[in-house]
Amino acid sequence: MKNIFENLFIFELANNHQGNLQHGLSIIRSIGKIVRDYGVNGAVKLQYRDLSTFIHPDFINDFENKNISRFLNTQLQPSEFLALVHEIKNEGLISICTPFDEVSVGLIQDHGIDVIKVASCSANDWPLLERVALVKKPVICSTGGLSLSKIDNLVSFLNHRDVRFAILHCIGIYPSPSGLIYANFINKLIQRYPLIPIGYSGHEAPDNLDIIKVVIGKGATIFERHVGIATDISPLNAYSLSPLQLEKWLDAAVTAINICGPTPEKKIHQREIDSLRNLMRGVFAKQVINLGEKLTADKVFFAIPLKENQTSSFEYHETMVATKSYSPNDPIHERRLIRSKVDIIRNIVHDIKGMLHEAKIAVGNSFKLEISHHYGLDHFRQTGAVIINVINRVYCKKLVILLPGQNHPPHYHKTKEETFQLLWGDVEIIMNDKKRIQLMPGDNCLVEPRIKHSFSTINGSILEEISTTHFKGDSVYEDEEINKIDLIERKTIIENW
Numbered sequence: 001m002k003n004i005f006e007n008l009f010i011f012e013l014a015n016n017h018q019g020n021l022q023h024g025l026s027i028i029r030s031i032g033k034i035v036r037d038y039g040v041n042g043a044v045k046l047q048y049r050d051l052s053t054f055i056h057p058d059f060i061n062d063f064e065n066k067n068i069s070r071f072l073n074t075q076l077q078p079s080e081f082l083a084l085v086h087e088i089k090n091e092g093l094i095s096i097c098t099p100f101d102e103v104s105v106g107l108i109q110d111h112g113i114d115v116i117k118v119a120s121c122s123a124n125d126w127p128l129l130e131r132v133a134l135v136k137k138p139v140i141c142s143t144g145g146l147s148l149s150k151i152d153n154l155v156s157f158l159n160h161r162d163v164r165f166a167i168l169h170c171i172g173i174y175p176s177p178s179g180l181i182y183a184n185f186i187n188k189l190i191q192r193y194p195l196i197p198i199g200y201s202g203h204e205a206p207d208n209l210d211i212i213k214v215v216i217g218k219g220a221t222i223f224e225r226h227v228g229i230a231t232d233i234s235p236l237n238a239y240s241l242s243p244l245q246l247e248k249w250l251d252a253a254v255t256a257i258n259i260c261g262p263t264p265e266k267k268i269h270q271r272e273i274d275s276l277r278n279l280m281r282g283v284f285a286k287q288v289i290n291l292g293e294k295l296t297a298d299k300v301f302f303a304i305p306l307k308e309n310q311t312s313s314f315e316y317h318e319t320m321v322a323t324k325s326y327s328p329n330d331p332i333h334e335r336r337l338i339r340s341k342v343d344i345i346r347n348i349v350h351d352i353k354g355m356l357h358e359a360k361i362a363v364g365n366s367f368k369l370e371i372s373h374h375y376g377l378d379h380f381r382q383t384g385a386v387i388i389n390v391i392n393r394v395y396c397k398k399l400v401i402l403l404p405g406q407n408h409p410p411h412y413h414k415t416k417e418e419t420f421q422l423l424w425g426d427v428e429i430i431m432n433d434k435k436r437i438q439l440m441p442g443d444n445c446l447v448e449p450r451i452k453h454s455f456s457t458i459n460g461s462i463l464e465e466i467s468t469t470h471f472k473g474d475s476v477y478e479d480e481e482i483n484k485i486d487l488i489e490r491k492t493i494i495e496n497w
Contacts, residue, residue, distance in 0.1 A: 003041075004041075004094065004114075004115065005138070005140075005166045005197035005199075005221060005222055006041065006197075006221055007040065007041055007221055007222075007257060008041050008042075008094070008199070008221070008222045008223070009035070009040050009041060009042050009043065009223050009224075009225075009250070009253070010043045010044075010045050010096055010117070010140075010201075010222065010223065010224040010225075011031050011042065011043065011044050011045065011224075011225060011226075011227040011246070012044075012045040012046075012047075012224065012225070012226045012227065013027050013028070013045070013046060013084075013226075013227070014027070014226040014227055014228025014236055014237065014241075015074070015228050015234055015236070015237060015240070017074065017076075017084070017228075018074060019073055019074030019075060019076060021076060021080045021083060021084070023229070023231070024076075024084050025083070025084065025087050026229060027227060027228055027229055028044055028084065028087045028088055028091055028093070029087070029091060030227075030229065030243045030246075031044055031091070031093065031227055031243075031246070032091025032092065032093055034243060034246055034247055034250065035091075035092075035093060036092065037247075038247075038250045038251070038254055040250065040253075040254065041094070042092075042093050043088075043093055043094035043095070043096045043114075043115070044088045044091075044093050044095065044096065045096040045097065045098060045117055045224070046081060046084060046085070046095075046096070046097045046098070046113075047098045047100070048081065048097055048098070048099050048100070048104035048107055048108060049071055049075070049099075049100045049101060049104060050101050050103035050104050050107070051071060051072065051075060053101050053102075054071075054100055054101045054104075055068055055071070078107060078110075081107070081111065082111050085097075085111045085112070085113060094114050095111075095112075095113045095114045095115070096113065096114065096115040096116070096117050096140070097113045097115075097116065097117065098116075098117040098118065098122075099116065099128070099132070100119070100122065100128075102127070102128060102131045105128070105131045105132055105135060108135070109135055114137070114138070115137060115138045115139070115140060116132050116135060116137050116138070116139050116140070117139075117140045117141075117142070118132065118139060118140070118141040118142065119142055120142040120143060120144030120145055120146065120170055120172050120201075121145075123141050123142065123143055123146055123151075123154050124146070124150055124153065124154065126157070129154075129157060129158075133157075133158065133161040133163050136163075138164045138165065138166075139158065139163050139164070139165040139166075140165065140166045140167075140168060140199070140222065141154060141158075141165060141166070141167055141168065142168045142170040142201045142224075143167060143168060143169060143170055144170035144171055144172030144201070145172050148188075148192075151167065151189075154167075155167070155193060155196065165196065166196060166197035166198070166199060166222055167189060167193065167196055167197070167198055167199070168198075168199045168200060168201040168222060168224060169182075169183075169185055169186050169189060169198065169199070169200050169215075169220070170200070170201040170203075171203065172203070173203065174203050174237070174238065174239050175203055175204055175205045175238045175239040176202070176203045176204045176239070177204075178208065178210065178211065181204070181211055181214075181215075183200075183211070183214045183215055183218050184218070186198055186200065186215060186218040186219060186220050187218055187219065190218075190219050194441075195440075195441065197221050197222060198219065198220055198221065198222075199220045199221055199222025199223060199224070200212075200215040200220045200222070200224070201223075201224040202215075202223070202224065202225050202239075203226070203239040204239065205238065205239065206236075206239070206240065206241045206242065206249070209248065209249060209252040212249060212252050212253045212256065213252055213253075213255075213256040216253060216256040216257055216260060217259075217260060223253060225240075225241055225246070225249065226239060226240035226241065227240060227241045227242075227243070227246050228240045228241075228242070229242065229243065230242065277306060277312075278304075278305070278306075279304065280306045280312050280313065280314070281302040281303055281304055281306065281312065281313040282302070282303065282304065282305065282306035282307055282310040282311065282312060282313070282331055282332070283295070283300050283301075283302060283310065283311040283312070283313060283315075283316045283331070283332040283334075284300060284301050284302070284303060284329055284330065284331055284332060285299065285300060285326035285327065285328055285329065285330045285331075285332060286298070286299055286300055286301045286328065287299055287328055288325070288326070288327060288328065289322050289325065289326040290322065290325050291322055291323070291324055291325050292321060292322060293321070293322050294319065294320065294321055294322075295316070295318060295320040295321070295322060295332065295334065296318045300316070300332060302316075307331045309333055310331040310332065310333055311331075311333060311334050311335070315335070315336065316332075317336055319336075319340075320334045321334070322334065341377060344378070344380070345371065345377070345492060345494070348371060348380065348386065348403075349369070349494065349497050351403055352369075352386050352401055352403075353497070355401060355403075355424070355425075355460055356401075356462070358424075359423060359424035359425075359462055361399075361423060361424065361462060363388055363390075363399065365496075366390075367388050367389055367390050368388075368389045368493055368494070368495055369386065369387070369388055369389075369493070369494040369495075369497055370386070370387040370388075370389060370491055370492070370493055370494075371384070371386055371491065371492040371493075371494070372385050372386070372387060372408075372490065372491055373490055373491070373492065374409055374477070374479075374482045374485075374490055375482075376490075377492070380406075381403055381405070381406060382405070382407070383406070383407055383408070383409060384406060384408065385400055385401065385402055385406070385408045385455070386400075386401040386402075386403075387399070387400055387401075388401070389470075392470050393469065394468070394469060395466065395467075395468070395469070396416075396465070396467045396469055396470045397464070397465065397466055397467075398464075398465040398467075398470075399423075399462060399463065399464055400420070400455070400462075400463040400464075400465050401460075401461070401462050401463075402425075402427065402455060402456075402457040402460060402461045402463075403457075403460055404457065404458065404459050404460040405458065406456070406457060406460075407454065407455060407456040407457075408454055408455040408456075409454055409477060409478065409479060409482065410430070410433070410452050410453065410454040410478035410479075411452065411453070411454070411475050411476060411478065411482075412449070412450050412451055412452045412453065412475075412476055413447075413449055413450070413474045413475055413476070414449060414450065414474050414476065415449055415468070415471065415474055416449060416468050416469070416470060416471070416474050417446075417447070417448050417449055417467060417468050418447045418465050418466070418467040419444055419446050419447070419465070419466050419467065420439075420444065420445045420447065420463045420464070420465055421442070421443070421444045421445075421463065421464045421466075422439040422441050422442065422443055422461060422462075422463055423441060423462045423463065424441055424461065424462040425441070425457060425459055425460045425461035425462055426438075426439075426440075426457055426458055426460075426461055427439050427455055427456070427457050427461040428455070428456050428457070429445050429447075429453055429454070429455055430453065430454045430456075431447070431451055431452070431453050432451060432452050432453075433452065452478060472487070473487075
C-alpha cells in the first residue's frame with residue numbers, strides 16, 4: 001500500500017446501505033465492476049457506530065431525532081459488517097471505515113480494515129483521535145466546517161503521533177452548490193502542508209461534473225463521493241451517485257487526470273519539437289564567409305525556413321568558426337563542439353535558481369556563491385555541490401545545494417562542527433563509511449570535527465548548514481587527488497548571479 005493515497009477514489013455506501021446487507025453487497029459489486037472498467041485505485045467506505053455508547057441512554061429510542069432514527073433503522077450486526085468488508089476485498093478494492101466512537105475503532109482493527117477515515121464532525125474530537133492514532137493505520141481526515149487554525153491543530157496532533165495521514169477539503173452542505181466549493185483552498189492546503197496528500201470529499205449534485213475536473217486541476221489526489229442504488233422504498237439522496245452517474249463522474253475524473261499528466265514534470269514529444277522547428281529561424285550567410293572566419297553577427301542573418309542540420313538562431317554564437325566557405329544566402333551548418341566554461345556555469349546557476357524558487361527559499365543578494373567541482377566542471381553534475389555562503393563569523397550559515405543525482409565526496413573538517421537541516425528534497429548522509437542517515441525535510445544531522453561524511457541525492461536537495469567559523473583549508477577529502485588540487489581550480493566563486 002505504498003501509494004495508497006495516489007489518485008485514490010473513495011466511494012461511501014449511500015443512505016447507510018439502507019441497513020440491508022444484501023443491498024450493501026450489491027452496491028459494492030457495482031462499484032467494483034466500474035472501478036475495474038476504469039482501472040483506477042478504488043476504495044469503498046463504511047461507517048461504524050456502536051449505538052449503545054454513541055447515543056446517550058436517555059435518547060437511545062428517540063425516533064423523533066432524524067439522525068438517531070436513521071442510525072437505528074440502518075444498523076447492522078458486526079458479522080454483517082464483516083461480510084461487507086470481505087466483499088470489498090473480494091472486489092479488489094481498498095477497505096475504509098469511519099468510526100464515530102472508540103468501540104468502533106476496535107471493531108475496525110478486528111475486521112482488518114485498511115484505512116481509517118475521520119469524518120469532519122470528528123476532526124477535532126481528541127478522545128476519538130487518540131484512539132485512532134493508536135491503531136497505526138493510514139488515516140484520511142475530512143475538514144468540512146474547520147477553520148485553518150483547527151486544521152493546523154489536527155495536522156499537529158497527527159504528526160506528533162507519527163500517523164500517516166491525508167487531508168480532504170470538504171464542504172459540509174448537502175448538496176454543495178458550486179459557488180461554495182472554494183476549490184482554491186486546495187492550493188492553500190498543498191502549500192501549507194507540502195508533505196501531506198490533499199484530496200477532496202464532494203457532496204455536490206450527481207450531475208455536476210465540473211467540480212471533479214477543477215479539484216484535480218488544483219492538485220487533489222484523493223476523491224470521495226457517496227454511491228448508492230435507488231429502490232422503490234428508498235430513493236437516492238440529492239448528493240449520491242447512481243452507478244450510471246458514477247461512470248460519468250469517473251469518466252470526467254480520468255479525463256482530467258490525463259489532461260493534467262501523471263507527474264508535475266513535462267515530457268517533450270518529438271511531434272512538438274518537429275512542429276516548433278518549422279517556425280524556428282536558421283542562420284544564413286549575409287556575405288561571403290571564408291573557411292576559418294568567425295561567424296560574427298555582421299556576417300549572418302536569421303530567417304525561416306530552418307533546413308535539415310542547419311544551425312538555428314538558438315544554437316548560434318558569434319564565437320563559431322566556419323569549417324568551410326559560404327556564399328551569400330547559404331545556410332550555415334556549424335556546431336559549438338565544446339561548451340564554454342561560462343555556458344556550464346550559467347546552466348548550473350539557472351538550475352540552482354529554479355530549485356530555490358520551487359522550494360520557496362529566498363536568499364536575497366548578500367552572499368557569495370561557490371560552485372565546488374571536485375573533478376572538474378565537466379563532471380560537476382555527478383560530483384560536486386553549490387554552496388551559498390550567507391554568514392561566516394563566530395557562527396556560520398550556508399546553504400548546500402545538490403542537483404538531482406549528484407553526490408558530494410567523503411571529507412572531514414579539522415576544526416569545524418556542522419549541523420545540517422534538510423530544507424527541501426532528499427539526501428543521504430554517510431558517516432565514517434558506515435552510518436547511513438536518510439533525512440526528510442526538517443530533519444537535522446550533527447557532524448562533529450574529524451568525522452568523515454558525504455552526501456548524495458536522488459531528486460536534488462537543499463541543506464541549511466549551521467556551523468562554527470569556516471576556515472580556508474579546513475576540509476580534508478578522502479580522495480587525495482582532490483586534496484592536491486588548488487582551491488582556485490576546484491571552486492568557482494560567483495558574487496552576482
